Amino acid sequence: MFNNHSLMFLVLHFIVICIAADEFHPPETLSISFASRFHKTNWRSRALSHGDAVTVFNVEMYGAVGDGIYDNTQAFERAWNAACVAPKAVLLVPRKKIFLVNNLVFQGPCSPGFAFQVEGTIAAPKDPAKWNKKDIWLTFQQLQSFQINGSGTINADGSAWWEGCREEIHTDFVSCKFSQRPVAVHFGNCSRVTVTGLTITNSPNFHLTFNDCEAVKIRALIIFSPEYSPNTDGIDIGTSKHFDVRHCIVSTGDDCMALGNGSSHILIKNLTCGPGHGISIGSLGKFNSSAMVSTIHIDGARMTGTQNGVRIKTWQGGSGMVKDIQFKNVEMINVNNPIIIDQYYCADTPNLCRNQTSAVQINGVTFINITGTSASQVAVKFACSDTIACGGILMKDISLKLSSGGQASSFCENAHGITRGDIFPPSCLKN
Structure with missing residues (x-):
């Protein structure tokens, strides 16, 4: 049964997808009209359209199982390595499925124009003891002319990491059982990157971070964690320049x-x-x-x-x-x-x-x-x-x-x- 908060989250997700399908022309004010912003263009078809013919690398073809239980870490590595070197490649995470993965480094450089299309859910292990690393869950590094987009979800499942955390009232000081809690998604040393349409949720720590990056576009993201979640910044940018961030909805504990x-x-x-x-x-x-x-x-x-x-x-x-x-x-x-x-x-x-x-x-x-x-x-x-x-x-x-x-x-x-x-x-x- 949905509560009011869940219903509002779904409505906001619908709004963002509608905006993303409209070439990202920002309104003069923040008010959003459903009639003026909604287009018939199907978001998934639009996101998969890259002009010229592309080769789609479905993670399921490399052994991934989207049941939310099977560990797909190696399958995702195999799929990434194959798609990364191919011209005009799209790495696809199919919709309506949950793919459990542990810590991964998506290493570049890759062929120009490489796209990572997330339509289903990528989920982290629920138990902190099962994480392979304690600093970053998903790392993207040394990528140029790269895009990650889709209407899917990246769920870092951080609730167990928040146990025992205490925040001083009206301050940023937080003490936690786990002194080191991982970032959900990190981009390092990347240029000409586009991040569009995704939902990133429940990070143990910061949700989306950038360091040493240049010429990045961020469009129509939903970032969501409970208000009580500690240090869960939405988007953090450091030692980076030339960013264009539009139409994002962020609801977190920091x-x-x-x-x-x-x-x-x-x-x-x-x-x-x-x-x-x-x-x-x-x-x-x-x-x-x-x-x-x-x-x-x-x-x-x-x-x-x-x-x-x-x-x-x-x-x-x-x-x-x-x-x-x-x-x-x-x-x-x-x-x-x-x-x-x-x-x-x-x-x-x-x-x-x-x-x-x-x-x-x-x-x-x-x-x-x-x-x-x-x-x-x-x-x-x-x-x-x-x-x-x-x-x-x-x-x-x-x-x-x-x-x-x-x-x-x-x-x-x-x-x-x-x-x-x-x-x-x-x-x-x-x-």
Whole structure:
């Protein structure tokens, strides 16, 4: 029997598939019209159409059994190795079947234009003791001109990994029985990659991560884990550039999206987020490290019931810079911290966090058309370093009210910038 949460998940999945069939032209606002977005094009047929004739490598032809019980790790390896070297190849995971696999590394380089088509379900072992590795479940590395798409599901089945986890209220500090919990899907050293249409769910740790990647398109993903699942970030990007992320729905126990050190030229459009911790740049500068993040543009997002809305977080003692950041056209619905810059971030126990004089510099951050409701009194919070203040902040057309009614407020510490248009709550920036 479906509960309300299950029904909403299915509806959201239907919406994303409809959007994915529409060439990904983003609307000006986040509202979605079923009539205007739905096309008769069959998503599976469309995803398998690559223009010229292709060779389909069905994993079942290499010994895979989709009963949810049989271990298909070696069968998937055989199928990948055969398809990887073939011209115009599609590796197919057929629909309506569940294929259990253990930790896998999908190694490139492969022939240009190689596609991994997931229509069924790829599932991880339920028992953590049966995992072969404890860091990453599915790894894709050294791939160029590669796409992974389909209407299927990648289910990391992480519930057993979450046992004994405890999160401090309104912080990012989590202690768990398993100190090392694996990432579900990781891309490393890849370029010209497209990820489209999939559902990724129940990761033991982060769901989808990228490092040392370039020219990546992400379209119409659903990423879903329970609100109580610890550190289950949706999409994390680090040491990577030139990403285009559109029409994704993320509901997890941590950041919906996180942009880490080395991220640059990232465009995010029409993201639906909640529950979770919102969109975060950082954390940066931990252990006195240097960080550089630049040219991150978020245009169109809806945050519902999240711990944070749009956030930049840095540790004391770091160095480097965050610059050219834009948050635009974001709707907040009962969000705890709708707008927040925190240069005093500390996810460890309080006695390990000490005051330091150096900090990652934050300069050139724009907030445009941020509207909705705040669950906390302070809807706008800029807590910046005593020695390296935040500068170049622009706020334009801000309207944030308390969810409970009444007036919200702003808090500024060492934050400098200007405002344009109507600003509510009133700005506390220093000119």
